[in-house]
Amino acid sequence: MTTAMRLAPVIGGQRSGSETVPRPELEPIFTALAEQWESAGRAVPGQADEEWTILARRYAWPGR
Numbered sequence: 914m915t916t917a918m919r920l921a922p923v924i925g926g927q928r929s930g931s932e933t934v935p936r937p938e939l940e941p942i943f944t945a946l947a948e949q950w951e952s953a954g955r956a957v958p959g960q961a962d963e964e965w966t967i968l969a970r971r972y973a974w975p976g977r
Contacts, residue, residue: 947957956962 947959950957951960956965
């Protein structure tokens with residue numbers, strides 16, 4: 914599994930509302946949890962979800 918660097922707001926710092934700093938790595942516990950979810954076939958945050966993509970492409974009111 915590959916991880917991408919994401920920008921996260923600084924907690925506890927005096928920064929402007931939208932200013933962010935890069936987070937170097939994910940915490941090991943979150944990486945392990947994501948791997949467990951992926952192996953169980955569950956959706957993993959930050960990864961494409963094929964089922965959601967299919968559902969989102971469908972017309973909301975079929976037959977109209």
